Amino acid sequence: MGKGQNFKKLSCAICVALMLPLGEGGVTVQAEEAAVSTRNPYYQQVEAPVVQPAWSLPVAKAKVVDNVEPVTAVAENGKVFMLQPNGKLAALKAASGAKLWEYGSQLAQRMVYNNGAIYGMTTAGALYKVKEDNGSKVWSAALGYGAADSIKVTGGTVYVTQGQKMAAVDAATGKIKWRIAEDPNNYYFGSEALEAEGVVVRNYAVSGAITVSLLAVYDKTTGNKLWEASRQLAPLAIKDGVLYSERELFMLDDDPVNRKIQIAAFNLRTGALKGERTYSWTDKAATDGVYHGGGSYSSAFLNGNDLYIHQGQRLVLYDFRNYVSGAEPLKKWAQESYDQRIPLNLVHQDRIYYTDEHSHGLIAMKLANGQYARFDQGENNTVQAAIFGKGVYVGQSDGLLHAYDLISSKPVFTVRTGSPEFAPLLKTGGMLLIQSGGKLHGIKLPASLK
Incomplete structure (x- = not known):
């Protein structure tokens, strides 16, 4: 028998031996089983054409x-x-x-x-x-x-704020009209300036036994403070000499079941209380006895004359022009996963918007039918998101930016920026501008998103 035939027989014997179970004294080789093994059933990879920037420059x-x-x-x-x-x-x-x-x-x-x-x-x-x-x-x-921390140009005045400080500068000449500074030991986190009907309004956080919101109103011409009101949030509206502001009820009315929103109406120049509106509801989901305030649980915002109030399980609509005590809302919508979402308090393309507390993603609800669309279903968490017209743009922590059609929710294109860092997205004409990782990328938008 030749050597070649002997080698073939030996090889076959080895193959058979490897396939047969070993008897006593043999060693069984097995893959180690994981102590814990899970997968994310919601993971999705966004499928869209990858586009290249028209140009990129350092920023x-x-x-x-x-x-x-x-x-x-x-x-x-x-x-x-x-x-x-x-x-x-x-x-x-x-x-x-x-x-x-x-x-x-x-x-x-x-x-x-x-x-x-x-x-x-x-x-x-x-x-x-x-x-x-x-x-x-x-x-x-x-x-x-x-x-x-803010620059705002209104009419012929530039308002600049830095913490508790605020300055008014003539936009045409650069002449400083006035400067003010509140006590930094008591006033914190000042908002940007809001000018309306001859006054300038700011909100601060003020400290005491607890930290609460404070509304401050200044004369537009001199910067002199006209009045202030504690436990009042940023103005919902300023109209015909009246300032409307939601009252902060934390540790004043913490009933977790019998809920309400109170909106005070102040004389714009004097701060005199002209009236108060109360919108009440019962939170049947509050079975643990714990009070949850603000955000999706209890907050209000205006869009024109439409007053939207987040009430935990539901979002409701009232006509702000025609207040009737105890009246039922004009419309109601179910608030999906409201305990995990932060309302953005705006309406665009007949939709209400939220961000998810966990993914930081953008979520839209259609006012026409109450349906929700999520724009955080990509490969990683959202770092920066923006909507321009009918385009939704989401920059992720993996450096990918996905563009979606707001109406259909379908992905349109993807950009690989190469960095998880994103600054606010910009758009002008038919160009999307992406700031990421020290680069500014110019992206030509398709006709459907221009």
Whole structure:
């Protein structure tokens, strides 16, 4: 018998031996079983065409200070105005990324666009104004607000806030009209300025036995405080000399079953209480005796004359113009998973919006039929999301950005940014601007999302 035949026989014998069970003295080799084995049945991979940016350029990385969202870019009129890593402001054509002009140095991450000009802050705390078309400086005003948290232009005035401080600057000349500062030991977390009917309104958190919201009203011309009211939230509306504000009921009326929203009506100039509205309901789901306030449990917002009130298991609608004590709501909707969602208090495309407490994803509810659509069903959690028109854009913690059609909820395209960091998304004309990982990407939008 040849060597080749002997080798074949030996090989077959080995194969048979490997397939047969071993007798005593043999060793059985088995894969180790996991002590715990689970999978996520809700995991989905978004299937959409991957598109490449039309252009990408370095942009200053957003630096969040004291939980205040920085602003490193704004987009208007087919242009992008961005803060470069070198601290200079640059204007670009949104379609091509071509640079139009540069301005300044050591500029802070705080700017807004208004009526043909960009208003921003320097790191030294000066407010500046430059022209949109050529970047030429119009004026600057030394405010000393090196950590300004908001800039807002209303009418002919620029309002700048930094914590408890607020300044009013003439938008045409740069002249400082007035500056005020509340006691930093008692006032915290001031809101941006709201100008209406000759006054300026801010909300603060004030400390005492507990921390509560405080509404403060100032004269627009002088900055003098006209009045303030504790336990009042930001204005729902200011109309015909009356300020409407929801009252904060925490530790005042903590009945978990018999719930209510109270809306006070104040004289805008004097703060005199003109009246109060009460909207009541029974929370039949509150069986544990624990009071849950605010958010989806009990909060209100206005959209025109439509007053929406989140009432735990349901969302309801009232006509704000025609208040009748004890009246039933005009409409009701079931609030799905309300204990896990934060309402965004706005209406867009006939939809109400929430964010999920866990995924931070965007969720929409159609007012026409109460149906919900989730835009957090991608591969990872949401970092940044925005809606422009009928386009929903979701930046994830894996660096992917998915674009969806708001009406159909279907994915349209995906962008691979390469970074889990996202700053606010921007849009001008037919371009989406993505800030991610120190890069600004220009994406040409399909006709369906323009």
